[in-house]
Amino acid sequence: MQKGMMSNPLESFSINSSSASPGRKGAFQSQSGWILAWCPEINGRLLPNSSNKTCTSVVSVCQSTFALRTFPSSTPGFEALATDTVGTPVGPSVVFISLLRPACYRAHNNIYVTSVARWQLAEHNILIIAESQETVASAAKLRKRIRGEGAVFCSPIKSAPGTLTPEKQPPLNVRICNKQGCQNITGTVTVDANWRYTHDGKGKNCYKGNLWSPELCPDGATCIKNCVIDGADYEGTYGVTSTGDALTLKFLTKAQYGTNVGSRLYFLNKEKYQMFKLKNQEFSFDVDVSKLPCGINGALYFSAMEEDGGTSKFPQSSAGSKYGLGYCDAQCPTDLKFLGGKANSDGWVPSKTDPFNNTGNGKLCSCCPEMDIWEANSISQAFTIHSCSVKVPTVTTGEQCGAGKARHTGLCDMDGCDFASARWGAKEFYGPKKKVDTSKPMTVVTQFITKDGTDAGELTEIKRFYIQDGKTIENEAVKFSGLEKGADSLTQPFCEATKKFTGDPDDNTKKGGLKAMGDAMAKGMVLVMSLWDDQEAAMQWLDSTYPPDKPKDAPGVFRGTCDAASGKPATVRAKAPDATVKFSNIQLGPIGQHKKTSK
Template identity: 35%
Template sequence: MSYKLSLTGLVASLLLGTAVAQEAHPLLPTWKCTTSGGCVQQNTSVVLDRDSKYAKGAAGSRTTADYAAMGVSTSGNAVTLYHYVRNNGALTPASPRIYLLGPDNKYVLMSLLNQELSVDVDLSALPCGENGAFYFSEMAADGRGNAGAGDGYCDAQCQGYCCPEMDILEANSQATAMTPHPCKGNNCDKGGCGYNPYASGQRGYWGPGKTVDTSKPFTVVTQFVASGGKLTQITRKYVQNGRQISGGGTISSCGSEGSTGGLTGMGESLGRGMVLAMSIWNDAAQQMAWLDSGNNGPCTSGQGSPSNIQSQHPDTHVVFSNIRWGDIGSTGKN
């Protein structure tokens, strides 16, 4: 796996002449699609979140990111995120979070109201307790002011600060959920209005060898259907082995418009434009039980502990590729 030097980052470093070297962002081409014109390749790249991007040196100085050391690698239109990496022979957590950048070195703001998004995923190496997340936050394109690429993170849990969040895919090989988290001001729907096939009674739908066979790659298509300029439903479809799989789920309501904005508020955020984030993580406190245990999935207590994952699945990783967005029905075009 490899990545090419981002010319934007290189030119910026030469022009700025700052003491801190401008890092080269790994290229990750994506496609913007229309029903009339097909899909056009975008000159996009990825950047690590600031919290993981810099290592502190002497006197608090910063060094530019080593993407491979932080578990991130790109090849063609695919990005792979590793939870654990080797550091001086020892296996250590990296748990990277990255964002999609445009050629202007700002976050790409995807406006997805009455649009669709598709992405190919490989979750086969994600065991119980692990989460390969592909989602949107209503972050500022310039990192909230002038902080720059890698900065300005926010979500509906109010990490960084409070902002609407649309979880396209939180998943491992055993369970999945898609969850809108609208916000009205700083009042966010932290629990969200998720759809989890296992929790809905589809016990044979998601997993290795099941209807959506997570032992192999497949395509996730999410449609944000609007009527009269308002979001009316979020619909999920899957495509595997050239076949569309039904039963992916639909969300047609989401809490109170008065308190958190509801589905209408989520649609307003999607219309303004949101930033794509991708991450891999696990959870010592809950062991991801909210996603894959009990009524939410087939995993059992202890399987999802970080210590068990690190010892039994040290190579755990997720691959996202072939990211396309645009008119509903357009992203399947070449």
């Protein structure tokens, strides 16, 4: 199922073109955000024709797009500053400097500039791109080293006081351990760009209701130039709060401009996603699902996203990981509004199942391997591998997205291989007042075992146990036709046996199975936490009977005790507006760090 389809106005990155207030050698303040700028000079001397008008023109150029595209030869004072569409100066006297991406350090002779000290920058005009508010200070220091003072500062992520929302991400502590001990990573979480408000920098929506603005977004490439994504009021708009090592997600949050549904959050270490390498490791967290009824999924999982959110591949998507860009999973979601360096506006079809009429699907999808550590509510749970024929985020279209009849011919195994206790026969293992009692918090421990016991070895097994009230609860072994003996973990033989038992296509084996999942883990994966309802299948695949066209007693159809209609979004949102999930005490380290206690 597609995870975390949102119901909230949002939008994208890039820079909006708008005029700045005139001035010289000072700060420019535009309606759409903050801009720091200086008129271009060489050794303290203004270029020919330089004026307040020139400064305004320069700022407008910066605002029009982050990608260094074109300085028209007619721009006053910039006769020699023409560039091609990839930012290579063709004029003889300009150096472009990007503070975040070395690939953007270019000089007039197309040699990359890796150190400012190597260049006599006073001999050139300098254009410095400050790609986030945090880099403004660095840019200012750099400017002091440039005797020519020919510097213009632009930011592709604007936050105009009084009109836009500052980005204040909830802090979250995560522990990364080795045999010597544990290190606390004090990171933050960022909400997916799909949830964010998107506008033209002046407050005009790029996306309203479930439709794109035909004026601002006539096509995906133009849309990303015209639109910006806003910062987030995490608690007030999205119902997300944190304290120390704990993160709480609220299902419905009533805000100034409407009601937000759920959230999807990624763990950041500074301004990039923290990459988790799971093979030969033990991952654990505490969770409280007591306030998650039928039809809601409080999920914690890993996605093979890019560390920078795809910015290095798509520099026009300059907001990057800090602003929640770059999502992908094995469902190859088409509801993403921004992917592959463009908006997904082409061929956009509004959703017919969203009660709030805010979502839809485009022609593009974003596919990558996915390790579902935890998909659960108070009734049912599952942990699942989703392998793909690709190891890295892949933006594609058509049959490769796996929609409809192409479900088993796309890039990824959408069905996955799951260990869902109730589905495979352990119906009294998990739930309220059951062996794993969902009315109380619990610790969930998952071990990723390799063939040779090394981090580089082949992934062969994924084991699970729980800790509750100070006691270890082993994962209950299940037994069904086709298994030689009871199984309490995910292995390739177990996965193949489940497909034979249910008669479902074995797309898991076709896409490489457990080995392919391990290969994706070796590259590092991004931690995702989400809370969502299901517009496509009413969460029946998790906590009810699924697929609905099969007899309830058919192998693998029973998933939980929820009524088939209980998970419809309209029903869930009406009956459980205060649903919440709390994740805490997240830790990754060597296998065996959680000592098992007596049952």
